Amino acid sequence: xxxxxxxxxxxxxxxxxxxxxxxxxxxxxxxxxxxxxxxxxxxxxxxxxxxxxxxxxxxxxxxxxxxxxxxxxxxxxxxxxxxxxxxxxxxxxxxxxxxxxxxxxxxxxxxxxxxxxxxxxxxxxxxxxxxxxxxxxxxxxxxxxxxxxxxxxxxxxxxxxxxxxxxxxxxxxxxxxxxxxxxxxxxxxxxxxxxxxxxxxxxxxxxxxxxxxxxxxxxxxxxxxxxxxxxxxxxxxxxxxxxxxxxxxxxxxxxxxxxxxxxxxxxxxxxxxxxxxxxxxxxxxxxxxxxxxxxxxxxxxxxxxxxxxxx
Numbered sequence: 001x002x003x004x005x006x007x008x009x010x011x012x013x014x015x016x017x018x019x020x021x022x023x024x025x026x027x028x029x030x031x032x033x034x035x036x037x038x039x040x041x042x043x044x045x046x047x048x049x050x051x052x053x054x055x056x057x058x059x060x061x062x063x064x065x066x067x068x069x070x071x072x073x074x075x076x077x078x079x080x081x082x083x084x085x086x087x088x089x090x091x092x093x094x095x096x097x098x099x100x101x102x103x104x105x106x107x108x109x110x111x112x113x114x115x116x117x118x119x120x121x122x123x124x125x126x127x128x129x130x131x132x133x134x135x136x137x138x139x140x141x142x143x144x145x146x147x148x149x150x151x152x153x154x155x156x157x158x159x160x161x162x163x164x165x166x167x168x169x170x171x172x173x174x175x176x177x178x179x180x181x182x183x184x185x186x187x188x189x190x191x192x193x194x195x196x197x198x199x200x201x202x203x204x205x206x207x208x209x210x211x212x213x214x215x216x217x218x219x220x221x222x223x224x225x226x227x228x229x230x231x232x233x234x235x236x237x238x239x240x241x242x243x244x245x246x247x248x249x250x251x252x253x254x255x256x257x258x259x260x261x262x263x264x265x266x267x268x269x270x271x272x273x274x275x276x277x278x279x280x281x282x283x284x285x286x287x288x289x290x291x292x293x294x295x296x297x298x299x300x301x302x303x304x305x306x307x308x309x310x311x
Contacts, residue, residue, distance in 0.1 A: 009033075010082045013041050013089060020097075020138070024048050024157065025058065029092060039077070043087040055086055061156045062088035068128045072121040074141060074154040093152055095142030098200070102137045104207020108236050112245075112275040115201035117151035119268035122197060125153065126190045126264055133188065134158035135196035136177045137203060176209050180255055191257040194267055198252025198260075201271060205231060210253070239277035247280055 008015040079088035179195035
């Protein structure tokens with residue numbers, strides 16, 4: 001990276017401001033000085049640049065983002081290495097992330113529609129044979145505004161091809177949004193992302209996490225009675241049925257993956273159905289209206305092979 005006074009550059013890209021930073025990489029708001037357009041530049045942290053496994057995972061994320069062609073997935077335009085640090089260049093989403101909306105002030109119908117948009121974006125990854133494994137508000141960007149606003153999925157640093165995910169034993173992701181089977185280091189599939197999307201929907205609606213998971217051990221010692229309060233009917237517009245919404249969130253976050261929605265598109269359909277004033281259809285059954293967690297503490301050592309992300 002070249003530093004000229006207050007101006008930072010990497011190749012032909014000027015780095016103007018940090019948009020986000022994590023343990024492994026920093027995302028900059030930048031500018032392509034040749035094409036004269038704003039961009040986002042993700043740069044691998046210098047202290048990780050010489051770790052072959054981390055470096056390869058970083059570059060694999062760029063290749064994967066490039067391979068998935070959809071306006072619901074952030075697009076990569078360039079990648080390279082500068083002064084030993086890998087980087088890649090993406091579209092800049094001016095609207096920030098969903099984390100900036102997750103403060104409990106959203107109108108419930110808006111929260112439901114944003115959650116449905118996030119689910120549609122994740123469904124694109126599933127159709128491409130990829131499970132995200134780190135679904136959370138900070139990993140969704142907002143593009144456009146008003147009725148044209150679009151949710152775009154980003155940060156595939158924890159993602160895996162679905163064909164490879166069934167044998168995963170190393171835990172990676174964010175505990176607050178992590179499905180029980182993922183926390184246990186078991187094999188996962190698209191339904192672990194469905195679980196996380198259910199938690200994301202709750203956070204957008206309420207502004208708080210369903211559970212306090214500052215202690216990762218609590219992920220696998222919860223019971224059915226340890227559930228967040230149901231959404232208060234007075235917080236919802238009359239057209240949103242509280243029981244139907246509670247059932248949708250409960251089904252998305254069921255302990256047993258077989259009891260969740262089959263796919264992210266199915267969850268998106270259900271969230272949109274609730275936002276439009278729909279009720280549970282006659283004969284339709286959801287899991288018990290509690291966000292279900294179960295104890296499996298004897299099977300899980302929270303310190304072994306775990307890569308927790310709390311942000």
